Amino acid sequence: MAEKTINYNRLKQGGFLRQRQQEDLFSIRLRIVGGQLNAEQLRALADASEKYGRGEVHITARQGLEISYIPFEDADTLLDELEERGVRQGTCGPRVRGIVACQGNRICPRGLIDSEDIAKKIDDRYFARELPGKFKFGVTGCPASCMKAQENDLGVMGGLEPEWVEDNCNYCTLCQTACPADAIRVENKTLHYDREKCILCGQCRMICPKDAWAISKEGYTVYVGGKVGRYPRFGVKLVELIDEETLFNVIERSLEFFNNEADPGERFGDTIQRVGFEEFKTFVLE
Incomplete structure (x- = not known):
């Protein structure tokens, strides 16, 4: 035999x-x-x-x-x-791999999204989907990025854009102290908020005892093209604070682009760089 x-x-x-x-x-x-x-x-x-x-x-x-x-x-x-x-x-090879995620707002005081829920939905829709190369997702609950959204082929990060409510503010400076990006400055009964510096972590809103920070916008920020390994690459921010429906449209279009444009064995970031980020962005967000 x-x-x-x-x-x-x-x-x-x-x-x-x-x-x-x-x-x-x-x-x-x-x-x-x-x-x-x-x-x-x-x-x-x-x-x-x-x-x-x-x-x-x-x-x-x-x-x-x-x-x-x-x-x-x-x-x-x-x-x-x-x-x-x-x-x-599980799975290996040129396909969608296991989805990594933090515990998000189910557990973590800083979590801004339900990371576990999004990870499960990504897994249900895309796990082991055949692609030209390996593809890794990471879901992180806030800009602290414990799950390293920028190191994945496609990373999802929770975010919150705050809005100052002047009538509620007593200028205690707690938000200034809590802000990790120095985007808030309080002096002489005046508050200055620099949106360009803001990293959308929501710490100002969480710490304020007077509800002087409201939510202007919240949602999912997407990074693309990251990887580690022999030739590491930091992911690039594609879109900011989108809703869940838009998030899955972005994911679907990104995988479609990768499937259409990638050479066998190529990683997503290398495909984007070779074809051009603007062309990729137009394809995904048009």
């Missing part, structure tokens, strides 16, 4: 990473959205790693999980058991 040939490219599509120890041992990448797992999923991972591997689970740099030392012959059974308990298979 002929020995079965392992199709490594096909396995990589499903999140299988061949280990260096021997050709039939794999590290299996799992689909985790925004780093969120419940207790049952954690128990399932522990059980699977002990039953089929060496009792180890690796946390990746992008909030993913991998169980290593899995013999190829046990992979299907392991995945079936994990799926029954709510843990799904």
